[in-house]
Amino acid sequence: MDFDAAQPIYRQIIDDFKKRLIRGELKNGDRIPSQREYAEKVRVNPNTVQRAYREMEIMNMVETVRGQGTFVSADQSMLAAFKEDMARSVLAYFVEEMNSLGFNKAELIRLLQEYLQAKEAERNDSV
Amino acid sequence: MDFDAAQPIYRQIIDDFKKRLIRGELKNGDRIPSQREYAEKVRVNPNTVQRAYREMEIMNMVETVRGQGTFVSADQSMLAAFKEDMARSVLAYFVEEMNSLGFNKAELIRLLQEYLQAKEAERNDSV
Amino acid sequence: MDFDAAQPIYRQIIDDFKKRLIRGELKNGDRIPSQREYAEKVRVNPNTVQRAYREMEIMNMVETVRGQGTFVSADQSMLAAFKEDMARSVLAYFVEEMNSLGFNKAELIRLLQEYLQAKEAERNDSV
Amino acid sequence: MDFDAAQPIYRQIIDDFKKRLIRGELKNGDRIPSQREYAEKVRVNPNTVQRAYREMEIMNMVETVRGQGTFVSADQSMLAAFKEDMARSVLAYFVEEMNSLGFNKAELIRLLQEYLQAKEAERNDSV
DNA sequence: GTGGTCTAGACCACC
DNA sequence: GTGGTCTAGACCACC
Numbered sequence: 362m363d364f365d366a367a368q369p370i371y372r373q374i375i376d377d378f379k380k381r382l383i384r385g386e387l388k389n390g391d392r393i394p395s396q397r398e399y400a401e402k403v404r405v406n407p408n409t410v411q412r413a414y415r416e417m418e419i420m421n422m423v424e425t426v427r428g429q430g431t432f433v434s435a436d437q438s439m440l441a442a443f444k445e446d447m448a449r450s451v452l453a454y455f456v457e458e459m460n461s462l463g464f465n466k467a468e469l470i471r472l473l474q475e476y477l478q479a480k481e482a483e484r485n486d487s488v
Numbered sequence: 489m490d491f492d493a494a495q496p497i498y499r500q501i502i503d504d505f506k507k508r509l510i511r512g513e514l515k516n517g518d519r520i521p522s523q524r525e526y527a528e529k530v531r532v533n534p535n536t537v538q539r540a541y542r543e544m545e546i547m548n549m550v551e552t553v554r555g556q557g558t559f560v561s562a563d564q565s566m567l568a569a570f571k572e573d574m575a576r577s578v579l580a581y582f583v584e585e586m587n588s589l590g591f592n593k594a595e596l597i598r599l600l601q602e603y604l605q606a607k608e609a610e611r612n613d614s615v
Numbered sequence: 616m617d618f619d620a621a622q623p624i625y626r627q628i629i630d631d632f633k634k635r636l637i638r639g640e641l642k643n644g645d646r647i648p649s650q651r652e653y654a655e656k657v658r659v660n661p662n663t664v665q666r667a668y669r670e671m672e673i674m675n676m677v678e679t680v681r682g683q684g685t686f687v688s689a690d691q692s693m694l695a696a697f698k699e700d701m702a703r704s705v706l707a708y709f710v711e712e713m714n715s716l717g718f719n720k721a722e723l724i725r726l727l728q729e730y731l732q733a734k735e736a737e738r739n740d741s742v
Numbered sequence: 743m744d745f746d747a748a749q750p751i752y753r754q755i756i757d758d759f760k761k762r763l764i765r766g767e768l769k770n771g772d773r774i775p776s777q778r779e780y781a782e783k784v785r786v787n788p789n790t791v792q793r794a795y796r797e798m799e800i801m802n803m804v805e806t807v808r809g810q811g812t813f814v815s816a817d818q819s820m821l822a823a824f825k826e827d828m829a830r831s832v833l834a835y836f837v838e839e840m841n842s843l844g845f846n847k848a849e850l851i852r853l854l855q856e857y858l859q860a861k862e863a864e865r866n867d868s869v
Numbered sequence: 870g871t872g873g874t875c876t877a878g879a880c881c882a883c884c
Numbered sequence: 885g886t887g888g889t890c891t892a893g894a895c896c897a898c899c
Contacts, residue, residue: 555886
């Protein structure tokens with residue numbers, strides 16, 4: 362048995378940007394906050410933010426322009442790849458956890474449908 | 489934005505036992521490994537294991553007998569509650585993550601079905 | 616014959632707080648010392664204090680707020696139960712010990728009255 | 743604040759003999775078990791028993807006769823002193839504990855009477 | 870500063 | 885062998 366360690370914060374930051382790109386909240390050319398701003402907002406060590414930005418730059422997710430800031434530079438195929446990778450890992454984790462609780466394939470789908478319905482009903486109630 | 493910290497090891501240990509109970513691998517009256525044995529097996533400090541065992545005792549999952557060991561004492565209703573709680577939290581996490589990737593309800597279910605089929609096909613291939 | 620072991624220190628700490636609550640020296644919302652402060656004051660390892668504080672939290676005697684401290688959160692019925700339980704156990708121990716010395720019910724009460732009078736007389740003398 | 747340590751076992755052994763003397767279960771001239779027998783019966787290290795016996799010999803509670811065993815040799819005045827000392831310490835502990843729970847003199851006596859009555863009623867019920 | 874987790878290791882009681 | 889308590893001290897997250 363192995364224990365799950367936390368994702369390093371710089372990875373969580375990168376994932377957060379990936380998700381915003383995937384959802385279309387950030388688009389090519391958009392300026393993202395400066396490292397300093399971002400570090401203050403999420404109350405994290407600036408070095409951690411620096412590492413996240415650096416890695417995003419390496420994989421061509423963003424581009425830094427001296428004196429101007431950091432800008433999104435992700436092309437469409439990159440976004441598609443992100444989306445697929447992240448979805449796949451979420452799905453894999455979900456299926457593995459549900460299996461470890463003893464649910465089989467059919468139960469999995471049924472439970473998910475029930476959960477979504479219950480959630481929707483709840484949302485309507487609270488309106 | 490908040491960052492996810494890892495679950496403490498002692499909680500992961502508890503969850504591991506909960507799952508084994510849920511799957512029926514452990515039954516009422518079964519002896520679980522001694523604190524030292526378990527600590528060695530999972531390569532964790534015995535104090536951490538003790539904390540997990542003690543918390544399981546407090547919630548009546550197990551009973552410890554001095555000098556003898558620790559024994560499962562979970563009743564049926566407890567197991568049902570564990571199963572439901574854990575399933576719900578796995579489902580909630582899954583739906584939240586998939587939403588954060590921009591998938592809606594219908595897509596969620598479709599993707600899950602596809603994933604399960606792909607996984608099954610893969611299993612058949614490797615045979 | 617069985618031998619009496621000492622109460623674990625963490626339990627003695629809990630009992631100390633229970634008594635202070637019972638006597639009204641601590642009230643709902645009061646901040647109790649930080650784990651480190653308390654550990655230094657009573658010259659005990661901080662881990663031992665933490666265990667006491669954690670157990671008090673589990674039984675809803677106190678609430679801990681990360682980075683802020685630990686606060687009393689005992690409701691009235693809890694206090695009444697504590698008082699009754701502790702009084703009962705003190706009484707039971709007293710009667711058992713006196714019985715083991717061969718005193719019967721009437722003697723017990725007489726001796727107690729004499730003891731209290733003697734103590735009072737002493738106090739007056741020393742003034 | 744100081745924490746209560748356990749009474750050393752050899753003292754608990756001595757106190758046990760004192761109580762039996764006080765209650766008249768042991769009388770002058772009676773043979774008490776050999777150190778070996780006693781150690782086995784109460785499952786204690788023989789060295790501990792030896793210490794208890796030695797201290798009882800020093801205070802003239804018992805006498806050891808080579809090759810014959812250990813015999814009670816407590817005179818009446820000694821018994822009276824034991825009884826008074828032990829009673830006093832039990833009383834002192836009781837009063838102190840009850841005070842620490844906030845009970846005053848009158849409440850102390852009333853609670854004791856109530857407790858004794860409740861106990862008696864219970865005993866009659868169970869018959 | 871606050872509390873939370875974990876390791877390392879000692880010593881004890883009970884079997 | 886078993887579990888229970890405690891110390892010493894590190895490192896982390898949150899304030």
